[in-house]
Amino acid sequence: MAEIRQHRDDLLAAMGSATLQSNSSAWLAQLISADALLVLSGAVLTSYVGITGLIRRMSFDRCLPIFLSFTNRWRETNHFIIIGFFLVTSLLHFIVRGNLESLAGVYTMSFLSVMSLFAVGNMILKYKRSTLPRKIYASWPHVVLGFLLVFVGLIGEIILNLAHIKFFILYFGITFLIVMLMFSRNRVLKLLIYFGGPRRWQEMLNQQYKRIEDRPMLFFTRTDDPSVLNKAILYVRENELTNFLKICHVYENENQIPAMLETNVKFLDKQYPKLCIDLLLIKGQFDPPTVKRLSEQLDIPTNFMFITCPAG
Template identity: 25%
Template sequence: MVSGKDETPFELPNVQRSPRKRVRTRSTMSQSIDSPSDPEGPWIAIEPPTRPPYSPQDPSAPQDPAASPVNPPSFADAQFDIVLRRQRTRPREGGGMKLTTIPSRFLNLSNAFEFAGWGTVSTIFLTRNDILYGEEVLQKSRRSKVLGQFTASALAGNDVLGSVFYTLPAIVAVSGVYSPISLMIAALMLFLWRPIMEELGSALPISGAPYTYLLNVTSKSLALIGAAILLLDFSSTAVVSAATAASYLAGEVTLPFPAFVGAILVLVIFTAVSLSGMKDSARVAFAVLSLHVITLLVVWIASAVSWGRNGSQLLKDNWAAGQASSSASLVHQVFNGICIGMLGLTGFECTPAYIASIKSGRYPLVLRNLHICAIFLSSVTMVFLLAIVPLDTIRSDANVLSDLAEKAAGKWLRVWTVIDAIVVLCGGVLTGIMSACELIERLAHDRVLPKSFLKTMPGTGSPYVAVLAFVAFSGALYASAGASLVIVSKMFSLVWLSTMTLFPLTVLLLKFNRGRLPREPKTTLSVILVTLAICGAVFGGNVAIDPTTLGYFAAYLVAIVSLFYATQNKGRFVRLMYWAYDQNVVLHTWSWTRDWAERLTGVMARMRRQPVCVLCKTDEINHLFQMVLYVRQNEETSNLKLVHFYDDEDGIPSEMEANWKMSSQSSMRHFPR
């Protein structure tokens, strides 16, 4: 409504809705709804009621309506039905006066430097060739799922089954003859994790999990903490496997070099294997796992035959020698054994990291295969140990599986077992490397790490930059621990438990924040809460067994989280450096500092030009505002592209364009960069 200069009553025009503009994308982070350059800008309105402003029975109503002023309807008459909004746009080619109440925070830069622009509206029509190209990309993505249930099981299975070599000595030290009970309980608890992991994999079949899970259900800051824990877990997996393989070999033969050199050699060898590509690496892992399964079956058969020949007297003697002094002591030993025995399940957390490469419908089968192996592997092997090997030997020797093989069948089986131990532990190195590469690639796509990590080798398609960077990081981790397997193993215990805690925590956030996301199966809330309670209890138990583990874990975690935070918020650090230069007048007198400031300005401008796309299904302004606000808080950009797909113009929500402008303008005014 427009007021006349002679202060006559308002006149409400009979406004009609103009033809709607085609809307496909809106590229902006700061929009304008100020005075128009086109005075005949489109109207978005609901036509006012046709009832006359005066009642026909009103004696004060003028007899000639054409000659009389028309008063606007009262608020009661409007009844919230009259919505009048004049949408005034800037020219599509840009330009126009900048009207803003927010000046630049930099004294020597104009307001225009921090102004993102008025934004544009454009329509893109997809041709038949565009649609065919999109279908081709989708088919290519489906063909990238190269792992079946057995090859996918092999990648993580080498870690799950290989953990027997470093778990059994550790659990005997705290649980004694009750180790089989502790191991069985620890393995059975995975029945709580399997439906949780299946639900997450069904809802979000994306590589790099659980980082990608957290990224889709909560803030990016929390997701980066999950990524730090996950990267530390993968690195610990590779280092512990390589160092255990070297120490296992050093316990059998005299090496011409220290054990840590052997661990480095293992890392180097399997770096070369990883560069051959995902599919070939999975085949190598499957061959390694097959050898390990055959070896265990031979050891079990030989142990059963030896047990049958010699009887159960040694088992009775070991049981009598390791009896707890009281019921409380028994419960304490079993609980400590469960805390340590959970490490025998390492490898499960690696499976979701490469879920995008697993064929459709195979992921639950992969978890099932790994769980069945975990249930019987450690507990059955531990029973054979107590029945054939004296308890003192079990407690004093780290290569207990080799002792079992020699007692059961002789020297030849011991040699075979040592070779198998080295090979399968090396397979654990491969598991850590391949899982970490998926995570690193995802972090590079999300601009947490540089784009150079996405470079691949011609022919194999292996991300060689990611592989080499991860192996270098693992080597640095091993070196910072003084090449001590004990220190890395202590830290590994809490890292693995923290990683497993991320799964129930993520599915809880999924249910709360994105509960309508299609998925199957759906875990009950009681199962999630029980799983979280178990995670807390086992975590506390490991800290109580050795409090120094918490110090190692915290030190490495803080270092990685700080690195990720710095890379994610590098734009803020650049602005801080320029602000320090801008405030110091003395620095402006030197030519080299001025050149340095110009480079910083260029870096800030490049970061702000990085596009971020958001798909919009609705024109609800609160929904649009939340999306824009999320980008402002989590991304270093001022180039936001809001995208809406439609079949015809009737499918475009009526308030889409206007609400886009208001939501983006509000975010700029309240949350400036």
């Protein structure tokens, strides 16, 4: 054990040297070190690819500032995300003063937390969207067992390395605060506008506030059931930062248009005066090309479009 602790930073290379036990054994240690360098380089590249996709998706969904999704003209890469991720990870390295155990502890806590969230998300989908069709089905006992095993591992890691949790909480807290501010940015803007300031500052805040609330949502419906339409409206009011909702029905023949759809939309529009509700009747097939065409013509991103939960 003492020898393992002595070579904990280059254990595989030390094992290679100890295995051959000859004057020429250095080549195996060097080969293992070079292989480890290539593997870790691939892991670093994978982390940049993964974080770029994640942050870009979150910025499109307005969970993070939209400027993070901007691309440069030369390479069309998300430079803000790449540079920001490098600065954040480098800052963590300086905070822990290059201590590999602390870095490994923070990574382990983050990994196990993400794994537990997969199980939590699965359970929420089972409860809220049980009719959602899927190819792979995991039973409740399997999901709960998986969650408990990962959670026990997370608690064990925290207990064994209690000093490392402060770094995890620091980064998690900052990220959580930014996301919560993005979800409540209309209220923050209202507060800033209320306290006033220079005229130019006020105009910029008002323009930003109006830009956020003028971005419409689009709901695809195949029924004129007022309860279904009302649920869509309530979802937008409670979860989205917009004052505009477009209800869209795609049909192939005019006789397929629900008879009471227009009447019910007009009625609901009067019931929610703070929300502007429009009805769109589109002739065609409800398929990805139609959705893409509507997104381009209406200037509504596809992630701002939604439907009811498909039946299993």
